[in-house]
């Protein structure tokens with residue numbers, strides 16, 4: 001895709017110090033056959049994030065830019081995109097740390113594009129739901145007298161990092177297996193399967209192992225490990241996948 005035009009912003013919402021070229025991928029699949037890049041000159045300060053810069057463009061230069069965000073503090077998982085080719089949260093990436101005069105933003109790979117930088121999460125959320133992301137117990141174990149199911153710090157340690165997942169989809173977007181098998185369960189859901197299976201309060205291990213042990217399931221992963229490298233919350237899906245395989249192969253119980 002070639003850059004089509006450059007628009008220079010009058011610095012209204014960000015006080016000017018330096019300028020960077022923000023190259024935004026524009027694409028409406030309902031009306032166009034392919035994406036095109038448009039360049040915008042945007043002022044930035046040392047605290048300006050990529051999301052701030054996109055919103056500056058949206059406010060001052062092109063209201064039509066499609067971008068999704070909510071919390072602006074790396075909590076909601078809405079603002080994932082490719083920034084200079086690497087998947088990242090736009091609200092958690094500062095312009096200054098990219099060390100580049102041109103910053104290219106594109107929608108994440110392995111997701112359908114809705115418009116510009118916004119992708120569809122339907123499949124990821126339905127796969128997440130499929131692995132039953134909640135504690136499963138028999139009703140009979142929860143009686144009026146039941147107050148707490150206690151765990152030791154060591155038991156919590158086994159799954160706690162996996163519960164930090166914000167469902168941003170960065171791991172799925174960088175997964176080479178997702179790129180070639182659109183039915184692959186994916187690192188996000190597999191990491192969550194491990195999160196609940198490793199929780200001593202949960203009794204759903206058998207169900208979940210059955211769900212992930214199919215032709216588009218856990219065995220399709222060939223351990224590229226890129227999912228763990230891009231996770232902004234320190235989750236290690238690649239390790240979760242290996243630990244899950246241990247259950248399926250009988251090394252873990």
Ligand code: SF4
Nearest residue numbers: 165166168169171231
């Ligand atoms: S595991 Fe990490 S990268 Fe993947 S969806 Fe969860 S928070 Fe995002």
Ligand code: FES
Nearest residue numbers: 070072077079091
């Ligand atoms: S806006 Fe919520 S994670 Fe970026």
